[in-house]
Amino acid sequence: MLIQIILLVAIAVITVLLTRSTAGARHQAVRRLMLVGFVILAVLSVLFPSWLTWLARLLGVGRGADLLLYALVIAFLSSLATTYRTTALLNRRITVLARKVALAEAALAVQEERTSTPAPPSSTTGARLDPSDSDNGAPHRDDQGRRTPAGPSGSVAP
């Protein structure tokens, strides 16, 4: 039957696609084993539809196609849950990374302000540190309450 050929080709393609993805070795091994089971079951149910119906009857489901649908619903939901967790983890990582970038940029700006501009004393913020002081490696505080990083603070000076 034509439908059997189409389904078998589809199963083969999906198998190839799934085995190609890379993840943790352990995780991947488990997934490949499950995949082998899936392939065997899928091929069998395509070649011998009556077998699936027999299994469905055994489980109290009317037809083999219905059993397939139920299995699909379960598979879909678990895939949804996995995706949700993966996405949440990724978002968390992206947030941490973006924060690092934002803070690093801000720290650099603070550092540059201190090392490059001998800012004149202003009435609202008061005098900043004399730039000649900021290279001796000790942490400094100006009246903005900011802390000058110790050590390499002079390295970004133009």
Added chain:
Amino acid sequence: MTTESPVTDAWLVVPLYNEAAVIGDVVAAARTRFPHVVCVDDGSSDGSAAAAEAAGAVVVHHPFNLGQGAALQTGMRYVLEQTDAEYLVTFDADGQHQVEDAAAMVEVARSENLAIVFGSRFLDERTRPGLLKRLVLRTAVWVTNQSTGLRLTDAHNGLRVIRRDAAAKLDLKQNRMAHATEIVLNLGRTGLPWAEHPVHVLYTDYSRGKGQSLLNSVNILVDLVFN
């Protein structure tokens, strides 16, 4: 007068996302009492960051929008890493908070040796939210109290004073609005002394247009339950 002098050992932390229309005025008004303001620009697309910078705030830039909770956490990290401030004050960018309330809260934290002071709009009669908003906020308070064990009267108020040691213990993972509950939860676990302080939340048409909707409270609940 001590109550009128600038508060120099506290930094305002302002999460900023597309508030260009008001942020300049908000920062300028805040800087009359709080000379140190850090705005965390959360990927704004409307020139908010430039307006805040022009008004004299330090601006930390998120490379893209991450959410208000993430912006708050970044702002707190900035204060911890780049300043010596003893207190930080979380402050909304839309101008609904009063600078005087913030200053009074820092004063309370100082005089009563508190690690955290939560602003509450329900401790006095100044703030008048609409019926629906009151319902949403009350529900948020109830949920927060159930999950945190603290007894607060207003959970989702953006005005808070957090002492340095308390801020160092905060690690907000809720990027979106559920962070308000998360802050209370985290701070409650520190066991540090806290109090509530009555504040006036000014509902302008501008802030009303941006406030939390009933639908958003569904998001908050889901975020809290599934994380």
